[in-house]
Amino acid sequence: MENNNMAMIKGLFIALLLFAGGYPCFAQNNTQPPNVVLILSDDHSSIFMGAYGNPDVKTPHLDQLAREGMRFTNVFTTSPQCTPSRASLMTGRAPVDIRMSRFANTLPRDIITYPEILRKAGYYTGICGRNYHLDGSGTSPETEAVFKKYNLRTFKDRVNYVKIGGNFTALPQMKEFLDQKPADKPFFIQVSYNDPHYPYDAYTFEPDSSKIKMPAGMVDLPEVRKHVAGHMGEISRMDSLAGLVIAELKARNLYENTIVIFMGDNGSAVLRGKGTLYDLGLHVPLIIKWRDHIKGGTVSNTLISGEDIAPTILDMVGAAVPQTFTGKSFKQSFNDVAFENYDHIYAERGAHGTRLPNSTFDFDLSRTVFSKKYKLIYNALWQLPYTPVDFDEGPAWKKIKQLHLLGKLEQPYERLYFNNGKERPMFEFYDLEKDPQEMNNLNEDAAYKDVEHTYKTYLNEWMILQQDYIPLPLPPIPVK
Numbered sequence: 001m002e003n004n005n006m007a008m009i010k011g012l013f014i015a016l017l018l019f020a021g022g023y024p025c026f027a028q029n030n031t032q033p034p035n036v037v038l039i040l041s042d043d044h045s046s047i048f049m050g051a052y053g054n055p056d057v058k059t060p061h062l063d064q065l066a067r068e069g070m071r072f073t074n075v076f077t078t079s080p081q082c083t084p085s086r087a088s089l090m091t092g093r094a095p096v097d098i099r100m101s102r103f104a105n106t107l108p109r110d111i112i113t114y115p116e117i118l119r120k121a122g123y124y125t126g127i128c129g130r131n132y133h134l135d136g137s138g139t140s141p142e143t144e145a146v147f148k149k150y151n152l153r154t155f156k157d158r159v160n161y162v163k164i165g166g167n168f169t170a171l172p173q174m175k176e177f178l179d180q181k182p183a184d185k186p187f188f189i190q191v192s193y194n195d196p197h198y199p200y201d202a203y204t205f206e207p208d209s210s211k212i213k214m215p216a217g218m219v220d221l222p223e224v225r226k227h228v229a230g231h232m233g234e235i236s237r238m239d240s241l242a243g244l245v246i247a248e249l250k251a252r253n254l255y256e257n258t259i260v261i262f263m264g265d266n267g268s269a270v271l272r273g274k275g276t277l278y279d280l281g282l283h284v285p286l287i288i289k290w291r292d293h294i295k296g297g298t299v300s301n302t303l304i305s306g307e308d309i310a311p312t313i314l315d316m317v318g319a320a321v322p323q324t325f326t327g328k329s330f331k332q333s334f335n336d337v338a339f340e341n342y343d344h345i346y347a348e349r350g351a352h353g354t355r356l357p358n359s360t361f362d363f364d365l366s367r368t369v370f371s372k373k374y375k376l377i378y379n380a381l382w383q384l385p386y387t388p389v390d391f392d393e394g395p396a397w398k399k400i401k402q403l404h405l406l407g408k409l410e411q412p413y414e415r416l417y418f419n420n421g422k423e424r425p426m427f428e429f430y431d432l433e434k435d436p437q438e439m440n441n442l443n444e445d446a447a448y449k450d451v452e453h454t455y456k457t458y459l460n461e462w463m464i465l466q467q468d469y470i471p472l473p474l475p476p477i478p479v480k
Contacts (some may be wrong), residue, residue: 033122033317034290035258036188039245040089041238042082042130042197043274043390044264046075046285047215048235056212058205058236061243062262062287069260069289070298070334074372076345077266077306080274080281081352081389083133085266085306090114090134092310092325094346096466100134101350104143106152107134112322114310115159115188121319124185126161126177129170130192139354166194167237171244178252186317191245195238198269198390200230202237215280216437218271219413223396231268259316260289263309271400272416275352275361275389277368277377278438282347290316294334302333303372305345344371344455346462352389359387365470369459375438376455377428380470386417386424412439427473429455 046052050059051066052073078088083103084095090113095101098111107113115125131137135153136144147153155162161180163173170191181187195202209229214220218228242262249255264284267273273280286304288294293316307327314321315329333339349366357363365380391397403409404418414420416439429445429452430438442448460474 032257033186035186035254036118036123036313036317037245037249037258037260038188038190038313039242039260039262040086040130040190040192041235041262041264041285042192042194043266043269044196044235044238044284045268045270045273045280046073046264046283047280048196048232048268049285051287052285054213056207057232058207059239061239061246062285065246065260065262065289066287066297068291068296069287070294070300072286072288072300072302072304074301075263075284075286075304075306076282076347076370077264077284078347079306080266080276080347080349082265083137084348084350086133088306088327089263089265089309092307092321092327094307094326094466095348095350096468097326101348103351104136104139104354106136106147107154109152109154112324113158114314115190117314117319117322118188118317119159121317122185123317124161124181124187125159126174126187126189127155127159128161128163128165128173128177128189128191130166130194131164132162132190132192161189167241170241171248174245175248178248178254188313191242192265193238193241195241196231196234196268198231198393200227200234202230202233204233205236205240206230206233215270217412217416217439219400219410219417221396221399223394223399224271227391227394227396228270231270256291259313261309261313262287269388269390271388271391272438273388273391275349275364276386277347277349277366279436282368288334290334300330300333300337302330302339303342303345304330305342305347308341342371344369344458346459348468359392360384361387361389361392367459367463367468367470367473369455369462370432373431373433374451374455375428375430375432376452376459377430378456378459378473379424379426379428382424382426384424386419427452427456 048057050057051063051071077085079085079095084100087095087100091098091111099108119125135155136147161177174191177189206229209225212229249258263286267281272278308330311321311325311327311329312331315331328341347368349364351363353362355362367378369376425443427443429442456473460472463472
């Protein structure tokens, strides 16, 4: 009897701990908790999608998801590259704050992720498909040895299921995950695709490059058109693969009780896109379908940071958001079109890839703060010339450089890509209402001096609180 009493007391104590920690106790809840599926595309700006108004990109399955859910128009990642951006999605925090500014870093073991919280809340959790980039990648043998020596790869301990591969392994892996899931548990799984990461090979999905509409700020050359069409083709292929995931959920009678989220991990590998803090580097699509909670076909213009995804998912399933998260839930925006968490948000650029730093492809140190109205970019390494990430590997950038060297590259492209032969400016300031494509730097415009200083104070404060390691944008005023 004494042993039974002790067992009962221990059980009550554990239940109280769960309640105090904010984790939902699903066993005592008559309603079935929602499953969560997060589908991630790789290098995907919001302008390259049918649901976002681009008829050249065929995305029928994701367009249908938007008709069933909510499409978000102002979603920006915390970084224009995979590793730091995905780190923020997982942790609800900025990359510098969690020591994830270098591409090949492993996520520190002391940094909690939202799948861990879901797991504690009773969810069966998993990651499949494209490399999730948070256990170190592209490493040298010496670096690999350090990872193993200190047991730095952590995701096998954070989630129930981890398997990586690519576009065509994602669905079989998801099926295996669902087959292994205990029948009485809700689930979370992140399904990632390589598409539309460069290089491009989805030839049967490509639109006619001569007929597509070129994005603003992108020089119209046949080589550039071919690159953009290849990018569009991979997005269409990714859409067809995402459609198979949705079909599998329906075949298992899971779709109706599953929150389905689609998002791009960072911007497209196009001119002034991936690797930059311009709109095309940070602005990504986000669609959320949640039956009975989100009205189908609705649109939200709420300003959202990549840090906000983790707390929003936790909020949707009723789990407590850790105080360490700096992101904020935007769940209220599902039913309140006027809802805003922020006036302005931030993003950063650090090392990309694992090569030694030879250009801004490999290494840059930039920060930005922006609202719906204005944007400030701080280029700490302004001496380095602009080199587009991934885009520089193909014939399009070679043609552009050739025209530049011959003095035949037209304006405004000579200014946008090469700053008219001068070094990049340390500061860039844009009026987004008048110039949404960020083509006219107002840094030296006296009419914007005061508002630009205000944005520098925003960035200065944020960098201090993040314990950022680069010089602050507002140095001490010299004593005369």
